[in-house]
Every structure is written in structure tokens, then in C-alpha cells.
Amino acid sequence: MVAEFIFVGTELLLGNIVNTNGAYLARECAALGLSCYYQTVVGDNAGRLEAVLTQAMGRSDVVILSGGLGPTEDDLTKETAAKVCGRAMYLHEPSREMLKRFFALRGLELTENNWKQAMMPEGAIVLENENGTAPGVILETEKAKIILLPGPPNELCPLFEEKVAPYLAGLTEQVIYSRTVKLCGVGESKAETLIKDLIDAQTNPTLATYAKTGEVHIRLTASAPDQKSAEKLLEPLLGELERRFGKAVYAVREEITLEQAVVELLDRQGWTLTCAESCTGGLLSGRLVNVPGVSQVYREGFVTYSNKAKRKLLGVKKGTLKKYGAVSAETAEEMANGAARAAKADAAIAVTGVAGPGGGTEEKPVGLVYIGCCVNGKTTVKKYRFSGNRSKIRESAVSAALTLLRSCVMRQAGEV
Amino acid sequence: MVAEFIFVGTELLLGNIVNTNGAYLARECAALGLSCYYQTVVGDNAGRLEAVLTQAMGRSDVVILSGGLGPTEDDLTKETAAKVCGRAMYLHEPSREMLKRFFALRGLELTENNWKQAMMPEGAIVLENENGTAPGVILETEKAKIILLPGPPNELCPLFEEKVAPYLAGLTEQVIYSRTVKLCGVGESKAETLIKDLIDAQTNPTLATYAKTGEVHIRLTASAPDQKSAEKLLEPLLGELERRFGKAVYAVREEITLEQAVVELLDRQGWTLTCAESCTGGLLSGRLVNVPGVSQVYREGFVTYSNKAKRKLLGVKKGTLKKYGAVSAETAEEMANGAARAAKADAAIAVTGVAGPGGGTEEKPVGLVYIGCCVNGKTTVKKYRFSGNRSKIRESAVSAALTLLRSCVMRQAGEV
Numbered sequence: 158m159v160a161e162f163i164f165v166g167t168e169l170l171l172g173n174i175v176n177t178n179g180a181y182l183a184r185e186c187a188a189l190g191l192s193c194y195y196q197t198v199v200g201d202n203a204g205r206l207e208a209v210l211t212q213a214m215g216r217s218d219v220v221i222l223s224g225g226l227g228p229t230e231d232d233l234t235k236e237t238a239a240k241v242c243g244r245a246m247y248l249h250e251p252s253r254e255m256l257k258r259f260f261a262l263r264g265l266e267l268t269e270n271n272w273k274q275a276m277m278p279e280g281a282i283v284l285e286n287e288n289g290t291a292p293g294v295i296l297e298t299e300k301a302k303i304i305l306l307p308g309p310p311n312e313l314c315p316l317f318e319e320k321v322a323p324y325l326a327g328l329t330e331q332v333i334y335s336r337t338v339k340l341c342g343v344g345e346s347k348a349e350t351l352i353k354d355l356i357d358a359q360t361n362p363t364l365a366t367y368a369k370t371g372e373v374h375i376r377l378t379a380s381a382p383d384q385k386s387a388e389k390l391l392e393p394l395l396g397e398l399e400r401r402f403g404k405a406v407y408a409v410r411e412e413i414t415l416e417q418a419v420v421e422l423l424d425r426q427g428w429t430l431t432c433a434e435s436c437t438g439g440l441l442s443g444r445l446v447n448v449p450g451v452s453q454v455y456r457e458g459f460v461t462y463s464n465k466a467k468r469k470l471l472g473v474k475k476g477t478l479k480k481y482g483a484v485s486a487e488t489a490e491e492m493a494n495g496a497a498r499a500a501k502a503d504a505a506i507a508v509t510g511v512a513g514p515g516g517g518t519e520e521k522p523v524g525l526v527y528i529g530c531c532v533n534g535k536t537t538v539k540k541y542r543f544s545g546n547r548s549k550i551r552e553s554a555v556s557a558a559l560t561l562l563r564s565c566v567m568r569q570a571g572e573v
Numbered sequence: 574m575v576a577e578f579i580f581v582g583t584e585l586l587l588g589n590i591v592n593t594n595g596a597y598l599a600r601e602c603a604a605l606g607l608s609c610y611y612q613t614v615v616g617d618n619a620g621r622l623e624a625v626l627t628q629a630m631g632r633s634d635v636v637i638l639s640g641g642l643g644p645t646e647d648d649l650t651k652e653t654a655a656k657v658c659g660r661a662m663y664l665h666e667p668s669r670e671m672l673k674r675f676f677a678l679r680g681l682e683l684t685e686n687n688w689k690q691a692m693m694p695e696g697a698i699v700l701e702n703e704n705g706t707a708p709g710v711i712l713e714t715e716k717a718k719i720i721l722l723p724g725p726p727n728e729l730c731p732l733f734e735e736k737v738a739p740y741l742a743g744l745t746e747q748v749i750y751s752r753t754v755k756l757c758g759v760g761e762s763k764a765e766t767l768i769k770d771l772i773d774a775q776t777n778p779t780l781a782t783y784a785k786t787g788e789v790h791i792r793l794t795a796s797a798p799d800q801k802s803a804e805k806l807l808e809p810l811l812g813e814l815e816r817r818f819g820k821a822v823y824a825v826r827e828e829i830t831l832e833q834a835v836v837e838l839l840d841r842q843g844w845t846l847t848c849a850e851s852c853t854g855g856l857l858s859g860r861l862v863n864v865p866g867v868s869q870v871y872r873e874g875f876v877t878y879s880n881k882a883k884r885k886l887l888g889v890k891k892g893t894l895k896k897y898g899a900v901s902a903e904t905a906e907e908m909a910n911g912a913a914r915a916a917k918a919d920a921a922i923a924v925t926g927v928a929g930p931g932g933g934t935e936e937k938p939v940g941l942v943y944i945g946c947c948v949n950g951k952t953t954v955k956k957y958r959f960s961g962n963r964s965k966i967r968e969s970a971v972s973a974a975l976t977l978l979r980s981c982v983m984r985q986a987g988e989v
Contacts, residue, residue: 169595169596169599169612170599170609170610170611170612171599171600171603171609171781172595172596172597172598172599172600172601172602172603173596173600173781173783174596175591175592175593175595175596176591176592176595176596177591179585179588179591179592179595179614180585180588180589180590180591180592181588182588183585183586183587183588184587184588184589185588186588187587187588193586193587194586194615194616194618194621195613195614195615195621195625196585196586196613196614197611197612197613197614198595198611198612198613199610199611200610202610205610205611209611365587365589367589432855432876434855434858436862437859437862438855438858438859438861438862438863438867438871438874439848439850439854439855439856439857439858439859439861439862439874439876440855440856440859440862441855442850442854442855442859442876443853443854443855443856443858443859443967445854446852446853446854446855446856446876446878446967447854447963447964447967449929449930449931449963450931451854451878452878452879455854455878456878456879456881456882457875457876457877457878457879457881457882457885457886458854458855458875458876458878459873459874459875459876460848460855460858460862460873460874460875460876461873462862462867462868462871462872462873462874463868463872463873465872465873466872466873466916469873470873500882513865514865515865515866547863547865548863551859551862551863
């Protein structure tokens with residue numbers, strides 16, 4: 158079955174917003190086993206939208222449109238789709254009631270044009286939208302199924318997952334089931350080489366690798382008559398990936414983030430963590446604190462950008478800074494040890510480096526970063542050389558710090 | 574003149590990557606005064622690409638394609654464009670030399686398929702690409718100008734700015750010139766209301782507002798025979814926006830970020846800054862440290878997630894935490910004052926709040942945040958109520974903290 162997408166909105170044509178719905182719908186539909194050959198962006202213009210929709214209906218079985226379901230004159234996706242399908246519009250009572258409730262709950266006043274959002278094409282399947290005022294719409298025609306969704310991602314994504322995905326799955330009578338295996342500390346090309354035979358031999362399940370900053374994700378997708386059979390198909394491959402990548406795998410049966418994996422690992426040991434950050438300047442702590450419930454593990458951290466702060470807050474020795482410099486293995490080690498001591502934490506991770514654009518020398522170029530990790534009094538220091546701009550170098554350092562921390566904690570905890 | 578874009582790549586159709594080139598090219602072409610009505614995404618498939626390109630050439634004056642210029646069999650944008658335009662391919666010597674240099678410089682070995690990237694359609698204008706191995710290509714036909722660009726944004730953007738934009742500007746014989754006025758501490762709808770008359774009356778220059786987290790950007794674009802005349806056209810409008818928005822304007826003649834504006838403001842006064850972060854957990858410091866040269870202003874900061882850390886590192890009183898709680902105006906005030914004292918800084922900004930998803934109560938719901946700002950011993954505390962998920966609430970708090978800090982520093986510095 159072939160699906161295609163039409164994104165409606167002049168703001169997309171002007172580049173005011175990035176079309177993240179494109180990648181989202183593409184991923185979701187691919188996971189459902191649909192083939193997609195075209196995506197089109199078109200403005201809030203009835204004539205051009207009609208032409209694009211008519212063309213899409215001639216070459217695809219499912220056409221998903223997003224955007225243009227708002228209350229203003231500019232919003233004409235629903236009206237245009239109704240016209241193309243030869244359907245009249247009528248006032249859909251349940252949508253009218255929902256609109257009323259939506260506004261009442263928020264103490265807002267309904268204006269005349271809001272009722273437009275309760276008008277529906279005859280025979281449409283209306284999808285209630287809990288996160289906004291524009292319901293989704295499915296129009297079944299002989300040529301194609303047409304699915305209209307609101308443009309804002311926080312409305313489109315839940316509507317798709319809760320209502321459209323089951324509808325599409327019902328059309329194919331197959332369940333598509335995905336799992337993502339996440340790796341840290343291994344590059345994408347190495348990861349691909351290690352599973353080239355699996356990629357070449359793939360049929361069902363399929364697998365694909367995605368490179369992230371400091372990480373590689375491998376998505377496995379199986380197609381089967383029901384979820385249980387799909388899971389059964391995935392199981393051997395999940396086990397095989399775990400065997401091949403060993404401790405580089407940080408998420409396999411749950412979709413957690415790297416910082417979540419690290420926090421959970423520490424939490425299992427009952428260990429606490431602190432950070433001492435120079436070039437990352439708080440980003441590493443900031444990422445750890447994005448884990449809900451991190452307070453069990455993380456209580457305090459230090460941003461020590463100046464040499465003086467490294468001495469005062471972490472007890473780094475003046476002589477060390479003078480002899481080796483702030484960006485050195487020796488300083489990284491003393492930062493980690495000092496942070497653990499100052500915060501009375503079981504584990505401490507310290508980052509110091511040259512993030513650029515200025516400040517690089519031949520001996521210590523932009524991108525040079527040292528990361529020190531102290532776990533239960535045992536300290537490991539690693540040297541890194543990252544590339545990219547200031548922001549990219551700092552992000553890479555954060556990923557590398559989480560990876561090193563995870564491996565040191567696993568070693569100390571005997572979880573290797 | 575009408576332009577349209579075709580994005581080539583199966584990775585886009587599968588949703589492996591988000592199409593950021595779409596918004597980029599759209600913005601750039603709009604700024605050049607080109608009208609854009611369509612964008613299409615198509616896979617690495619010769620037949621479908623040919624159909625899409627032929628259709629685009631029939632309805633637009635300029636067709637820009639990105640992607641599919643790599644060395645592998647899959648990459649067929651150049652070959653397909655040559656076929657549609659009836660041009661043969663030949664080996665372009667300068668591109669061959671450039672490829673050789675590119676690989677030699679990096680100590681890499683050229684493989685046979687790399688030479689494919691030096692093959693060009695007869696009569697093409699070849700655009701040297703300094704950031705990769707795929708040159709850009711311009712094909713001028715009677716129907717339309719066809720422009721081929723590599724897909725990676727770090728190659729496409731510089732090529733566009735350095736070579737394609739001047740080429741397109743040459744076609745229109747007009748210069749398009751843009752300036753962005755950036756505001757903080759004022760919502761988008763209020764900003765729009767305040768300039769509705771200017772938006773309604775716009776012809777040349779045009780203006781458009783863009784909402785960012787905690788900020789509003791207003792882009793002004795003028796079209797004129799040369800840059801000097803364009804700048805002259807913009808000048809009165811820039812002045813008018815400064816008058817209307819007053820100190821909410823943080824960038825007008827330079828495209829700086831909010832954190833840059835804050836750091837520069839402090840630097841002008843010779844003042845230093847520190848941060849004390851609870852729910853933002855280092856994100857605020859991390860954002861400030863993204864400013865190159867921040868070391869003049871920012872030396873150290875504190876992540877105090879636990880109550881104990883707030884007491885130990887910042888001297889927040891036990892009684893205050895007990896009586897008012899960690900998320901309170903009183904705690905925010907003591908955090909800011911304590912951070913200034915501990916870091917011996919002229920200014921300190923402190924953030925404490927409920928980022929969720931857990932931990933909210935009726936009295937202190939998820940999204941409640943207090944920000945304290947101490948400048949030269951004078952402390953201001955503000956209460957905020959943000960919405961969204963944990964990550965969005967934390968980002969909003971960072972923006973609000975920068976905005977409050979800027980306004981307090983300006984007041985103390987007499988720069989109001």
C-alpha cells in the first residue's frame with residue numbers, strides 16, 4: 158500500500174517553520190509497512206491544493222494532509238478536500254459540543270469563525286482531537302483514503318498514534334512492530350560493519366542504523382499478523398545485537414535515553430553523582446537533570462569555568478594548572494576527585510576542553526577535551542578530539558562524558 | 574520570478590532525517606524576493622525524479638534540487654537533470670583536480686566511483702564546493718534555471734550563500750536585504766498587536782514575526798537596486814520598532830543571541846555573573862557558556878538540585894526551606910543572594926521550580942517557577958507559570974531567566 162503526504166501552509170513555503178511532521182509521518186508510516194514515494198508542500202491556496210491533492214489521489218492509496226484546519230479564512234484544507242471528493246459540508250454536532258467544552262474549560266470566548274472547525278464533509282470519519290480545536294478527518298473514496306490532520310506537532314502526533322495508526326493498521330491486516338537498540342561509545346561505520354551481514358540479509362524483521370551525537374540507534378521492525386508474533390520475530394535479532402555489541406548497548410527492551418540509562422544504573426547501586434564542568438558549562442548537569450526522579454542520584458554540581466573556581470570549588474592544585482594547564486589529563490583528574498569530595502558523591506564526572514572558536518593552540522587545538530571520571534575513589538581520564546563549532550564540540554563532550562561515566566560505573570559495579 | 578524546490582533522498586521519505594533544507598531554502602529565496610508555491614520530496618528513483626522535475630520546470634522559473642549528488646549508484650540527480658535537459662555528461666577537469674586535492678589533504682584513498690562526482694552535464698555552470706566532494710551545478714534551459722546542490726546542510730548552506738544567492742540576485746537585478754529585530758519579555762500576540770498597522774501597510778520593506786521560546790523575532794526585508802538603498806529603506810522601520818518596543822529589543826543592528834546580549838551588557842559594565850540552578854540543573858549556565866569569550870563575565874556556577882546543596886553551597890536557610898519550600902519566592906531570593914556571595918559575583922541569577930512530570934501539587938503545580946536575580950546587592954524575584962513537558966518547562970525557565978537578568982542589569986546600570 159502506497160501513502161503520500163501533503164503539508165499545507167504558507168509558513169512552510171516561507172520557511173518560517175521547519176517541517177518536522179514530514180520526518181515524523183514518514184517514520185510512522187514506514188513502520189506500518191506503507192511505501193511512500195512523494196511528499197509535497199503547498200501553500201494556503203485552494204487552486205494549487207486541489208491540483209496537488211488530485212494528483213496524489215491518482216498515484217497513492219492513502220493521502221495524508223496536515224495543516225490548514227484552523228478557524229480562519231486562510232484555512233481551507235477541509236473545504237478543498239470535500240470539494241475534490243464531491244462531498245457537501247455539514248455541522249457535526251459532537252465537534253460543536255467539543256469546541257464549546259474546550260473554550261469553556263479555558264475560560265475563553267468562542268468567536269463566530271470558530272464554528273468553522275465543527276463543519277465536516279458528509280460521510281467523514283471524525284477523529285476527536287484532545288489537544289486542540291481542529292478534529293482530524295478521514296474521507297474514504299474509491300480512489301484513495303484521505304486523512305486530514307492539524308499542523309501543530311503536539312496535536313498531529315497524538316492523533317496519529319491514537320487514531321490514524323490503528324486505522325491504517327486495519328487496512329493492511331498486518332501489525333508492524335518496532336524496537337530500537339541504542340548504542341554508545343561505538344561509531345556508526347563500525348556499527349554498520351559489525352552488522353553488515355544482518356543488514357544484507359534483512360527481510361522481516363528489517364533493520365536500519367541512525368547516527369546521533371555520540372550514539373548509534375538501530376531500529377528493528379517486524380511485520381506479523383499480531384503483536385505477539387511480531388515480538389517473537391524480533392527476539393532473536395535483539396539477542397544477536399546484544400551479543401555483538403556487548404556493553405555498548407544501553408537500551409534494548411525499553412526506549413530510554415543515555416542519561417536515563419546512567420541515572421538508573423547509579424540508582425540500582427544506590428550511588429550518588431556530581432559533575433564538574435568547564436567547557437560544557439552546565440550542559441552535562443542540565444542533561445542529567447532532564448531525567449525525572451534524578452534527585453535520588455544527583456544533588457549538586459559545579460560549573461568551574463575559571464581556573465580560580467577549579468581551585469576554590471574543587472581543590473585543583475595551583476601547581477597542576479600551572480604545569481599542565483586547565484585543559485589536561487591531570488586537571489581533569491583533580492577536578493573529578495575534587496568534585497566527588499566536595500559533593501560527598503560516590504561518582505563524579507569532570508569535563509575540561511577547548512570549545513573554540515578562539516583559544517586553540519597547536520599543542521591544544523580547538524576540540525581537545527579531557528574527561529575525568531571518579532567512581533568509588535577510582536579515577537579514569539580519557540582524551541578526546543571533537544570537531545565542529547563551539548556548540549557541536551560541547552554536545553559531543555556531554556555525550557562522551559555520559560558514555561565514559563556509564564562504563565566506569567559498570568566496571569565498579571561489576572556489571573560488565 | 575517563481576522558484577520551487579525538489580528534495581531528493583530515500584532517507585527523507587523514510588523519515589530518517591528532518592528536512593531542514595526546506596525551511597532554509599524557503600527563507601533564503603523569500604528574502605531574495607522569489608515566490609515559492611511548491612516543495613516536493615522524492616526518493617532516489619530516476620523515473621519519479623524525472624517526472625517531478627519535468628512538472629516543476631513547467632510551472633516555475635527556477636528549480637532548486639538538493640541531494641543525490643554523491644558518488645554511489647543511488648545518486649542520480651545530476652544524471653537525471655542532464656537527461657531531462659538533453660545534455661550529455663563529460664569529465665570536468667577542475668572538479669577532478671579538486672576531488673584529488675580533497676582526498677590527498679585528508680590522507681584518504683580515492684575509489685573508482687568517486688570520479689562520478691567530477692562528471693558534469695554539458696554547458697553546466699559548476700559551483701565549487703569547499704566543504705565536500707559534490708560540486709553544485711546550474712543548468713540554464715529555456716524553460717527554467719535548474720540548480721543542483723548537495724544535501725548535507727553544512728555543504729548546501731555555504732554554497733547557496735556564496736554562489737547561488739548572488740546568481741539569483743543577478744537574475745532579478747534587485748538586491749534583497751534583511752535585518753532581524755529580536756525581542757525578549759514580550760509575547761508574540763502582543764508584539765503583533767503593537768505592529769499590526771505596520772504589517773497591514775507593508776509593501777517594501779516587508780516584515781514578519783517569528784515566535785521562539787521566550788522571544789519574538791521580527792524580520793524586515795527590503796528590495797532595492799543596491800544594498801545601500803536597501804539599508805536606507807530599512808532604517809526608519811528599525812528606528813520605529815525600537816521606539817515601540819523599547820528595552821524589550823535586545824538585537825537590532827547585529828544578529829546576536831539573547832545570551833550574547835546579556836554577556837555583552839555585563840561585560841560593558843565590567844560586572845561578573847554566576848548562576849544557581851535547581852530545576853534547570855545547569856542549562857542556564859550551559860547556554861551562557863555557549864557565548865565565546867564568556868570567561869570575562871562568567872567564572873563559576875552552582876547546580877543545587879537538593880535542599881541540602883542549596884543550604885551548603887548557597888547558604889539558603891533551613892527555616893526558609895521548611896516554611897516556604899524549595900519552590901518559593903523566598904528560596905529563590907536566598908539562592909540568588911547566596912550565589913552572588915559565594916562566587917563574589919556582581920550579579921547572580923537563581924532558578925527554582927517544579928519541572929514535572931511528578932512533584933506537582935495543587936498549591937505548587939508543575940510549571941511553577943521562581944527566578945531570583947541579584948545585581949549589586951539588589952534582588953528581584955519573579956513568579957512564572959510555564960506549560961509543556963519537563964524539557965519545555967526547563968527551556969522556558971532559561972529564557973525567562975536571561976530576560977529577567979537583562980532587565981535587572983540594565984536597571985542597575987542605568988541603561989533603561
